[in-house]
Amino acid sequence: MTKEQPAWYESQTVKDMMALMGGKALRGVMSNYFSSRIYKGKVGLLQVSNYLKAMFEKEDRRALIICDSFTQKYAKKVTEYLDLIEMEYKIWPGAEPEVPIPTIAVGAQVCEEFKPQVIIALGGGSVMDTAKMVMIKYEEPTKNIFNILPYFGSIGLRRKFRFFIAIPTTSGTGSEVSSAAVLTDMDRNPPKKLEVMSDEFPADITILDTDFVKDMPPKLTAGTGLDALSHAMGSYVSNWGSPYIDSVNITAMKEIVKFLPRAYKYGAKDIEARDHMHMAALMAGIGFGNTIPGIDHALGHSAGKIFRFHHGIAVGLFLPYSVEFQAKVTDRWQDLCPIFNISVENKPRKELLKEFIEKLKEFIHSIDLPTSFRELRKPDITKQDYMSKLDLLVSYAEDDAVSLTSYRPINTELFKKIFEYAWEGKAIDF
Ligand SMILES: [Fe+2]
Numbered sequence: 001m002t003k004e005q006p007a008w009y010e011s012q013t014v015k016d017m018m019a020l021m022g023g024k025a026l027r028g029v030m031s032n033y034f035s036s037r038i039y040k041g042k043v044g045l046l047q048v049s050n051y052l053k054a055m056f057e058k059e060d061r062r063a064l065i066i067c068d069s070f071t072q073k074y075a076k077k078v079t080e081y082l083d084l085i086e087m088e089y090k091i092w093p094g095a096e097p098e099v100p101i102p103t104i105a106v107g108a109q110v111c112e113e114f115k116p117q118v119i120i121a122l123g124g125g126s127v128m129d130t131a132k133m134v135m136i137k138y139e140e141p142t143k144n145i146f147n148i149l150p151y152f153g154s155i156g157l158r159r160k161f162r163f164f165i166a167i168p169t170t171s172g173t174g175s176e177v178s179s180a181a182v183l184t185d186m187d188r189n190p191p192k193k194l195e196v197m198s199d200e201f202p203a204d205i206t207i208l209d210t211d212f213v214k215d216m217p218p219k220l221t222a223g224t225g226l227d228a229l230s231h232a233m234g235s236y237v238s239n240w241g242s243p244y245i246d247s248v249n250i251t252a253m254k255e256i257v258k259f260l261p262r263a264y265k266y267g268a269k270d271i272e273a274r275d276h277m278h279m280a281a282l283m284a285g286i287g288f289g290n291t292i293p294g295i296d297h298a299l300g301h302s303a304g305k306i307f308r309f310h311h312g313i314a315v316g317l318f319l320p321y322s323v324e325f326q327a328k329v330t331d332r333w334q335d336l337c338p339i340f341n342i343s344v345e346n347k348p349r350k351e352l353l354k355e356f357i358e359k360l361k362e363f364i365h366s367i368d369l370p371t372s373f374r375e376l377r378k379p380d381i382t383k384q385d386y387m388s389k390l391d392l393l394v395s396y397a398e399d400d401a402v403s404l405t406s407y408r409p410i411n412t413e414l415f416k417k418i419f420e421y422a423w424e425g426k427a428i429d430f
Helices: 012-021 044-055 071-084 102-114 125-139 218-237 243-269 271-289 296-307 311-326 332-340 349-366 383-388 390-398 401-405 412-424
Strands: 037-040 062-068 088-095 118-123 163-168 180-185 192-197 205-208
Touching: 012 401, 037 044, 037 271, 044 071, 044 163, 044 205, 062 071, 062 102, 062 125, 071 088, 071 118, 088 102, 088 125, 102 125, 118 125, 125 163, 125 180, 125 192, 163 271, 192 296, 192 401, 205 271, 218 243, 218 271, 218 296, 218 311, 218 332, 243 271, 243 332, 243 349, 296 311, 296 390, 296 401, 296 412, 311 332, 311 349, 311 412, 332 349, 383 390, 383 412, 390 412
Parallel strands: 037 205, 062 088, 062 118, 118 163, 163 205
Antiparallel strands: 180 192
């Protein structure tokens, strides 16, 4: 692979074209809806294993479980069911956080040797995104992953294997139902997040079972839950909505605002909150997966990678700025006021927006997460270090696929201002 190979969306021509058309240009032309068959609850694994038994002759029953060193501990719960249907299996715990590109070829080699009919991704976003990329490398080894055009570039997955099954072990990424995979290009310095999009990515079957998420530590619950809120809210204010996706996003946001603080505080002791969060994260995945995420994801991808901190914490930190930035050209945020118990009547718009952003920040603080870099503790970044990296932060955010579809056109200068404001936690006034 050539060093620093650009992805298609980093091309200046594509950026210029999108800037001319505006971020909403594709809306309506490409309103597709993708999801997964969803089995939710304790009997999900049993139902799905019975289905696999019916679908495959015994000699074809081979499943590869893709996980990481942490989620490997959950594999036994899955293999118990595979044993019941006499399905041969292999566990590959080689997925790594943030999906470094070199791991993909390793996974594809495992597929080549084992020839699975079923690929089961057991883990959080990085595991599911690894599985998506492994599927491409296995089915189409020569495919240039930097140049897969969403909507126009069919890959032809599922010719060598039949089913992709996702079992999320966090409640946040929504990757099980989304058309995106985020990976890390290790050839860039510092490494950079890259997005690959394909309508062949959503899992054929998703199993939502709280047994896989109930023991998440509080910090992971908060970070992944805030990622889900950013998916739904960023997508909603991005103006690509449709009645179908709007309803999914709004319900996801209501559920997250109600249940995330409980899930964060009580963990495994509050299974009801876990259950609601697990479904809400999937709904937010359908929400942003069938529209686009907000620019909080471009900003968060950049800062999270450069300063190395959790994706959900990074995008959540930028969520208030992202909403406030779009508010200049849309009123859609006003629909979300009731979720935060804000009455909209007889209030000047400016005052209402201020109240909305304050409530949103209060919510983020209620789960002990920061809304500015000054408040960020892990990592503890100095102002000098932050400001010295502004140009790099801007260039990574600008080159992010999500930036192309910002409803309000965005450029280098505006990105820079947002990053500057995000140090102090200053309200967007431009
Ligand atoms: Fe995300």
